[in-house]
Amino acid sequence: MSGGEQPGLLPVEEALARLMRLAEAAPIGETERVALADADGRVLAEPLVAGLDLPPWANSAMDGYALRLADWQGEPLPVSQRILAGSAPGPLQQGSCARIFTGAPLPAGADTVEMQENVELEGDGRVRFCEPLKPGQNVRPQGQETRTGDQVLAAGTRLGPIELGLAASLGVAELAVRRRPRVAVLSTGDELVEPGRSLGPGQIYNSNRRLLIAWLQRLGCAVVDGGILADDLGQTRAALGALSDVDLILSTGGVSVGEADFLGLVLREEGELSLWKLAIKPGKPLTFGRYRGVPVLGLPGNPASTLVTFGLLARPYLLRRLGVQRVAPLGFAMPAGFSWSKPGKRREYLRARLENGRVVPYPNQSSGVLRSAAWAEGIAEVVEGTTLAEGDSLRFIPLSEILG
Numbered sequence: 432m433s434g435g436e437q438p439g440l441l442p443v444e445e446a447l448a449r450l451m452r453l454a455e456a457a458p459i460g461e462t463e464r465v466a467l468a469d470a471d472g473r474v475l476a477e478p479l480v481a482g483l484d485l486p487p488w489a490n491s492a493m494d495g496y497a498l499r500l501a502d503w504q505g506e507p508l509p510v511s512q513r514i515l516a517g518s519a520p521g522p523l524q525q526g527s528c529a530r531i532f533t534g535a536p537l538p539a540g541a542d543t544v545e546m547q548e549n550v551e552l553e554g555d556g557r558v559r560f561c562e563p564l565k566p567g568q569n570v571r572p573q574g575q576e577t578r579t580g581d582q583v584l585a586a587g588t589r590l591g592p593i594e595l596g597l598a599a600s601l602g603v604a605e606l607a608v609r610r611r612p613r614v615a616v617l618s619t620g621d622e623l624v625e626p627g628r629s630l631g632p633g634q635i636y637n638s639n640r641r642l643l644i645a646w647l648q649r650l651g652c653a654v655v656d657g658g659i660l661a662d663d664l665g666q667t668r669a670a671l672g673a674l675s676d677v678d679l680i681l682s683t684g685g686v687s688v689g690e691a692d693f694l695g696l697v698l699r700e701e702g703e704l705s706l707w708k709l710a711i712k713p714g715k716p717l718t719f720g721r722y723r724g725v726p727v728l729g730l731p732g733n734p735a736s737t738l739v740t741f742g743l744l745a746r747p748y749l750l751r752r753l754g755v756q757r758v759a760p761l762g763f764a765m766p767a768g769f770s771w772s773k774p775g776k777r778r779e780y781l782r783a784r785l786e787n788g789r790v791v792p793y794p795n796q797s798s799g800v801l802r803s804a805a806w807a808e809g810i811a812e813v814v815e816g817t818t819l820a821e822g823d824s825l826r827f828i829p830l831s832e833i834l835g
């Protein structure tokens with residue numbers, strides 16, 4: 432598997448391991464309490480511990496009739512009370528059953544529920560149980576989901592709809608979360624123009640700014656939009672100097688080999704800089720540095736490279752700074768719907784779809800082609816130094832795994 436590893440090129444795992452160490456050394460540790468309504472996408476700062484049993488009391492899983500099975504001899508039973516969800520029943524009268532509805536508390540003394548479809552009502556209102564009964568059937572016992580004192584979510588969990596629903600089920604109205612990371616986004620390049628303006632000769636529209644800002648917002652970051660940075664030393668120095676109080680500076684472009692890299696120049700002067708050459712495609716040049724103590728990640732400028740390096744490296748880095756342990760996207764082994772005959776020196780991340788259960792790459796995998804990713808459902812990993820025949824399996828990472 433490592434046959435294609437090239438001296439001088441940093442394997443993806445090694446780059447990720449470095450980034451994890453850097454992230455752990457720069458945690459964004461401050462916390463704040465937010466209402467559940469504002470907690471989606473945030474990272475839990477303290478474990479969520481159940482303050483009550485769930486369910487808090489035994490209740491019926493069905494609309495039907497509750498009885499005490501040990502006292503029942505098989506005869507029809509009179510109905511002694513009617514229990515709706517939200518009511519507080521008295522104890523079950525001996526020798527009777529209770530009409531009960533889904534989610535209603537079981538009366539003390541009852542232990543079994545028969546669903547209404549399996550009973551017959553006698554002329555005198557008594558209930559005949561027609562099917563054999565099992566003790567405890569159709570009863571949701573107190574604490575069957577959670578017991579008071581259980582840890583239901585660990586610190587470092589990312590909160591989404593499910594976690595918010597779970598917290599709500601425990602009556603929790605606010606959660607302690609890590610504060611939002613403040614991330615400055617800079618797009619470098621003299622050729623870049625914002626949408627809405629007209630293009631001059633040699634110019635292109637800035638796609639990375641929108642890509643990254645929307646993505647960072649989904650990740651729960653507060654974005655400081657640094658706009659476009661011209662390829663100019665003075666402007667770069669001024670733009671960096673104007674940034675205050677951010678946790679990360681994220682730039683794109685200007686890291687290609689041989690290009691005058693003004694961000695790099697300023698970082699060397701006023702901070703530190705290391706240039707990594709990654710065994711990743713699209714991607715390869717990645718900058719990690721510090722500006723006045725603030726970490727800087729410089730991603731390659733081609734939009735598909737920005738996508739892949741942000742998704743596979745910068746995103747886990749940011750999440751780890753927030754204390755998230757499980758930062759790796761889930762990937763699945765899927766059969767290739769293509770062959771790969773020339774082993775690569777870099778790990779390739781193909782923008783691909785699943786068609787008939789097979790991985791099909793977009794025909795144009797150029798790093799400048801963002802449309803490949805819009806067409807794709809995921810990225811498929813072709814490991815450096817390997818070949819693939821059709822039907823061989825490779826790792827497929829759904830885009831949904833990294834886009835939030």
Ligand code: AMP
Pocket residue numbers: 618619620622623635636637638639640683684685686687690731732733734799
């Ligand atoms: P660079 O790393 O600056 O040499 O950029 C590599 C390629 O990505 C060039 O073709 C750039 O025009 C392009 N590029 C850089 N930044 C952006 C951007 N923000 N949006 C779209 N394309 C970009």
Ligand code: MG
Pocket residue numbers: 619620621684685686732
């Ligand atoms: Mg450039």
